[in-house]
Structure formats: structure tokens, C-alpha cells
Amino acid sequence: MTMRAIDHLVLSFDDLVTARERLGALRFTVAPDAVHPFGTGNACVFLADGVYLEPLAVVDAAAQAEALAAGNFFVARDAAFRAEQDLPGFSGLAFRSADALGDRDALTAQDLGEPATVDFSRTFRQSDGAGATLSFRLAFARLLPGFVASLFFCEARHSVAPDRSALARHANGAKGLLRIVLVGTVDEETRRLLETITGSALTSDGSGGATLASANVVLEFLTPSLAQARYGAAAVDDRLRLAGMVLAVTDLDQARAALAPDGVTERDGRIVATLGSASTPFIAFEERPS
Structure with missing residues (x-):
């Protein structure tokens, strides 16, 4: 597939x-x-x-x-x-x-x-x-x-290819999407749907979580305790939900200097910024060499 x-x-x-x-x-x-x-x-x-x-x-x-x-x-x-x-x-x-x-x-x-x-x-x-x-x-x-x-x-369904190069340059240094973080319980029906759409299998990551690879991005499935430890994200209930996204930056110091301190924390070598008053949704930044 x-x-x-x-x-x-x-x-x-x-x-x-x-x-x-x-x-x-x-x-x-x-x-x-x-x-x-x-x-x-x-x-x-x-x-x-x-x-x-x-x-x-x-x-x-x-x-x-x-x-x-x-x-x-x-x-x-x-x-x-x-x-x-x-x-x-x-x-x-x-x-x-x-x-x-x-x-x-x-x-x-x-x-x-x-x-x-x-x-x-x-x-x-x-x-x-x-x-x-x-x-x-x-x-x-x-x-x-x-x-x-x-x-x-x-x-x-259009043939035109819009030039978005200027819009894709960000002062925080974000280059691309590494992971999508999901928190909650993956029931059998949800697993079947996600595996069918992505064309890959859900696999354990060895730490209590799981991952599912798409062609360009990894989906990271976490229990509430793992989500709290890795990203400071809290679960709302047992249902699976999209909690955050992890972006690649070439220089974490550049991202750190660009981001205002309000709502921004650092965990395990990544910067995590919340988008609302709660801990989810969030956007995290991780350094990846270009």
C-alpha cells in the first residue's frame, strides 16, 4: 500500500x-x-x-x-x-x-x-x-x-502553482513539520481508519507511546502522562485528539530569541509554545540540521 x-x-x-x-x-x-x-x-x-x-x-x-x-x-x-x-x-x-x-x-x-x-x-x-x-x-x-x-x-484541482516562497520564511526559523502529536486512547476502529488512510502500521515506540508514519510526517501517539512529560500537554478526556505539532528549525537559538516568553517553555531540548489558555493546542520547535 x-x-x-x-x-x-x-x-x-x-x-x-x-x-x-x-x-x-x-x-x-x-x-x-x-x-x-x-x-x-x-x-x-x-x-x-x-x-x-x-x-x-x-x-x-x-x-x-x-x-x-x-x-x-x-x-x-x-x-x-x-x-x-x-x-x-x-x-x-x-x-x-x-x-x-x-x-x-x-x-x-x-x-x-x-x-x-x-x-x-x-x-x-x-x-x-x-x-x-x-x-x-x-x-x-x-x-x-x-x-x-x-x-x-x-x-x-488547479493547474497554477502559487509562489509561496516569501510566506514560507519565518522569523522563528520554522522549516517543516516533523511530527503531529495525538493524545488519548487509540481504539480499534480509529487505528483501522488511520492505518488505512496513511498506508502504514501503528507501531510501539518502546516508551509506552506509538508512532504511525505518513509519507512526509510522523504521527506520535501518547498517553496523557507521556504527553505531559514531553510537551507539558494535558489530556481533556480519554478520547484521542490532535494536541500539537512539532516543527523543525535549523537553529534553536534563533527560535528562542524570536519567541516571546509568554506561553513558551523548554522541555528536553525543544521549545513548546501554547496557543491558548490551556496546555493544548501547542506548537513545538526542535533543532534539525539543514
């Missing part, structure tokens, strides 16, 4: 102003706000390795309500997360797809997928001021009671 790559993480915020303020304080270059046709919008953080973080908020309540009434899966899942979870929080994980319909059908055949898809286009403003239209198709895995996140495929 071919291993699947991570495309991006969705981080739901109350509003994009808060998202921009918090991520800007961590010295990320934040892209201009972009608006979806169904009432949500984002202010993305792009990384040089091609993965990106999508801070998401409702920017047009009327359009969001219309999308909910029409059964838009992306909007419905974001709305459900907002209603049930504290914000900010990692609400979704997107996997790259060259054929979202085929991926949907493969998941549905194993009773792991949803029949609906979401197709949309939006304008992307490039660094030279020129506009480009970006089109996407999303297909969704089933929501599972033991996993507090939406998993979906993201197929880019």
Missing part, C-alpha cells in the same frame, strides 16, 4: 484576528486572510516543506448558515467542533489526494468513508499582487466517537 502524505492541519479559532495575533507573536509569517464561499475563512501559515497550518474561523455567519442547511460537510464538522470543544483547537487533518473521489470510494467500501464531497474555489493573492483561482475537492472519512478530529482528503 502506498503511504499517504499530510497536506495540512486545521486549527479552529474564534476569529482570524486572534489567530493572526497569536501566530504572529510566535513570529510566523501569516498569509493574508482568505475567504471560502461557504462562510469560513483562513489565515494560513505555510512551511517550506509544502505542509501548512490552516487557522480557521467563521467570517460570514449568513453564508455559513446556508452551507450548514445545504449539508456542507466541511462547515458542519467545523461547526460541531466549535460547539463541543474549547478554542483554539486542532479540528482536522487533511491528507493529499490526486483523486478525492477514488479515495472516498475506497474508504466507503470499508465502511470508513462518507459519500458527500465538497468542491470549491477561491482567489489567492500572490506576492506580486496578481490573483489566481485555486480549486479544491474534499472527501471525508467517517467521524468516530473515540477520535475528536475530522480526517479528510484534499485534492488540488
